[in-house]
Amino acid sequence: MQFKDKQLSLSSPRVMGILNVTPDSFSDGGQHNARDSAIDRAHRMAEQGADFIDIGGESTRPGAADVAEQEELDRVIPVIEALSGQLDAVISIDTSKAAVMKEAVNAGAALINDVRALQEPDALAMASELNVPVCLMHMQGQPRSMQQAPHYRDVVREVNDFLLARVKACHNAGIKEQNIILDPGFGFGKALSHNYQLLRHLPQVAALGYPLLVGMSRKSMIGNLLSRDVEKRLAGSVAVATIAAHLGANIIRVHDVEETADAVNIVKYINALEE
Numbered sequence: 001m002q003f004k005d006k007q008l009s010l011s012s013p014r015v016m017g018i019l020n021v022t023p024d025s026f027s028d029g030g031q032h033n034a035r036d037s038a039i040d041r042a043h044r045m046a047e048q049g050a051d052f053i054d055i056g057g058e059s060t061r062p063g064a065a066d067v068a069e070q071e072e073l074d075r076v077i078p079v080i081e082a083l084s085g086q087l088d089a090v091i092s093i094d095t096s097k098a099a100v101m102k103e104a105v106n107a108g109a110a111l112i113n114d115v116r117a118l119q120e121p122d123a124l125a126m127a128s129e130l131n132v133p134v135c136l137m138h139m140q141g142q143p144r145s146m147q148q149a150p151h152y153r154d155v156v157r158e159v160n161d162f163l164l165a166r167v168k169a170c171h172n173a174g175i176k177e178q179n180i181i182l183d184p185g186f187g188f189g190k191a192l193s194h195n196y197q198l199l200r201h202l203p204q205v206a207a208l209g210y211p212l213l214v215g216m217s218r219k220s221m222i223g224n225l226l227s228r229d230v231e232k233r234l235a236g237s238v239a240v241a242t243i244a245a246h247l248g249a250n251i252i253r254v255h256d257v258e259e260t261a262d263a264v265n266i267v268k269y270i271n272a273l274e275e
């Protein structure tokens, strides 16, 4: 797959490091050293084996409030500008806003990661104009309310139907087939059982024929099942990452890059063994 001037094969699973530049992700709260610590973290994750660094200025965890466009721009653009051309990894922008997509790609991002699957105003047209790969993710509802009462008749079918509908919308907007990545959206309007049904049937999502991105790292699907607080979810996160890679996920979005890269390297080795 082509990410601006970087060709990256997705034939074996890749690791995406999470770089949250939202205030709730900084311990000390200071803006300046927050930016510096984000830049250091990006370099560290690239060194640990991240092929992508996903930069997000809007928290989309359950209950999160919306973020104003300028605020989101102020958080992410300086970090992308500081990292562009300095990393061996591809910079991804985690946003739903057309204006943030534009500025981020102009500043050096080569992948758009939209948890709202280009449903916001002008997002489809912007993604088409920017002509970079885009990840379309399934979410039931909006972050503020999505975990109140998630309900599906058949979660895998309904997620697949949504993703295909968004692919059609992309096609109609002139977005190239080879620029599309899909994501079932773990934790975005899903109860525990829905998340594990999606993981177990990931081959059915892969069967849609597009590269898959998955993000389960430290999420409640691990915490609730194992009764683990967020700082004790590394083993569970590596476990689900390994399962997803083995079942066909192409990009694994995680906090813990080094540990996940080790697990993915074992999956890659097994997959490379001749039949």
Ligand SMILES: Nc1nc2[nH]c(SCCc3ccc(S(N)(=O)=O)cc3)nc2c(=O)[nH]1
Binding pocket: 060, 061, 062, 094, 113, 114, 115, 135, 137, 147, 183, 185, 186, 187, 188, 213, 214, 215, 216, 218, 219, 220, 221, 253
């Ligand atoms: N493509 C893609 N982008 C993503 N960005 C994020 S931010 C995570 C927000 C969050 C935190 C915690 C829970 S919970 N209640 O399950 O613990 C849900 C959502 N995630 C993903 C993901 O998966 N794919």
